[in-house]
Amino acid sequence: MAIVQSRSCVFCGKKPNGKTREHVLPYWLLELTGDPTRVVTLGQDFSKEKKPIRYSWSNYVAPACDACNNKYSKLESNIKPKVEALLRREALSVGDYVELLDWLDKVRVGIWLVRHLIEKHPSKISPNFHIESRIAQKDRMVAIYVLDAHPKGINLLGADSMIFNDMPSCFGLRINEMLLLNISSDFFCSAGCGFPFPATMKLQIGGSNSGKMVLQNFQYPTDTMHPITKLRLFKPVVWLYQPIPWPSTDLNFQGGFLGHVNKFDSRLASLVLEGANARERCSDNSRAALRHTVHFQTSSNLMKLSALPRRS
Numbered sequence: 398m399a400i401v402q403s404r405s406c407v408f409c410g411k412k413p414n415g416k417t418r419e420h421v422l423p424y425w426l427l428e429l430t431g432d433p434t435r436v437v438t439l440g441q442d443f444s445k446e447k448k449p450i451r452y453s454w455s456n457y458v459a460p461a462c463d464a465c466n467n468k469y470s471k472l473e474s475n476i477k478p479k480v481e482a483l484l485r486r487e488a489l490s491v492g493d494y495v496e497l498l499d500w501l502d503k504v505r506v507g508i509w510l511v512r513h514l515i516e517k518h519p520s521k522i523s524p525n526f527h528i529e530s531r532i533a534q535k536d537r538m539v540a541i542y543v544l545d546a547h548p549k550g551i552n553l554l555g556a557d558s559m560i561f562n563d564m565p566s567c568f569g570l571r572i573n574e575m576l577l578l579n580i581s582s583d584f585f586c587s588a589g590c591g592f593p594f595p596a597t598m599k600l601q602i603g604g605s606n607s608g609k610m611v612l613q614n615f616q617y618p619t620d621t622m623h624p625i626t627k628l629r630l631f632k633p634v635v636w637l638y639q640p641i642p643w644p645s646t647d648l649n650f651q652g653g654f655l656g657h658v659n660k661f662d663s664r665l666a667s668l669v670l671e672g673a674n675a676r677e678r679c680s681d682n683s684r685a686a687l688r689h690t691v692h693f694q695t696s697s698n699l700m701k702l703s704a705l706p707r708r709s
C-alpha cells in the first residue's frame with residue numbers, strides 16, 4: 398500500500414502542490430540493501446486490532462512538495478557515497494559526519510511521520526514539526542557499529558516502539574553490516590561537551606504555552622567531561638557527539654541563549670570545528686560556526702573506523 402493518506406509535506410508540513418512522494422528510506426539505500434520492492438512487516442494497524450502491517454519498502458513513501466523534494470535530494474546524493482565508504486570501512490572527514498548527522502535527523506523524523514500515517518496515529522498526537530524544522534536543531538549523537546556476517550538488509554531498531562511514536566529521539570538503522578545508533582534531544586550532550594545547558598527543563602501542560610518547554614537555571618561548564626554522557630553502550634567503532642546551541646537569529650548573540658550577553662565567547666569558540674579561526678568566521682555567520690561543532694569521544698577504548706581491517 399502506498400502511504401499517501403495525509404496531504405502534509407513530510408519536509409515542511411504544508412499542503413504539497415503536486416503529487417511528489419518522498420522515499421523516507423531513500424531508494425538508493427533500498428537498492429544497496431536488496432530488492433527495493435521486497436515486502437516487510439513493520440508496525441501495526443491500530444484501527445484494526447493491531448493487525449501487522451506489511452508493505453513493500455518501495456512504497457514506504459510520504460507526500461512532499463516538489464521544491465522540498467528537490468532541495469533534499471542534494472543531501473541524499475551527497476550522503477550515498479559516504480554511507481558506501483563507511484560500509485567499506487573507510488574513514489570520513491568531520492564535515493562528512495556532520496552531514497551524516499543531518500541525514501539521520503531526516504531519516505528519523507521521516508520514519509516517525511510515516512509511521513503515524515500507516516498506523517493511523519495510535520498515540521493520538523499531531524506532529525508539530527517536520528523534517529525541515531528538526532534537522533540540526535538539537536544536540537545529537539551517532540555511534541557506529543560493525544556487524545560481522547549479517548545478510549544484506551535494513552532494520553529500523555526502536556522505530557516500532559510506542560515511545561518512538563510519541564518522541565522520535567532515538568533509533569538504530571542497520572544497513573547491511575553496519576549499525577548506526579542515532580540520538581537527538583534537547584541539550585542531550587551540551588553539559589558533557591562544555592556547552593551551556595539548562596539545569597531544569599519543564600514541559601508546560603495547559604495554558605497558552607501548552608506543549609512548550611521552559612528552560613531555566615543555565616549553567617556554564619568549564620570543561621568537557623569523559624565520558625560525555627552516561628549512556629552505557631556497547632563499544633562502538635566511531636562515537637560522535639554534536640551539541641547544538643539554541644538557535645538565535647541575532648548574529649552578535651553568540652550563545653544563543655536568553656541572558657547570555659557575551660558577544661564573543663572565546664572558550665566556547667575554541668570548542669567549535671573552526672577553532673582559532675572562529676572569531677573571523679563568527680562575524681560572518683556565528684550560527685554556522687557554533688552549530689558545526691563536533692566532539693569526538695577519544696577514550697582509549699575507541700578506534701577510528703579507518704583502523705579496522707578492510708574486507709575484500
Ligand SMILES: [Zn+2]
Pocket residue numbers: 406407408409410411461462465
Ligand atoms: Zn514542503
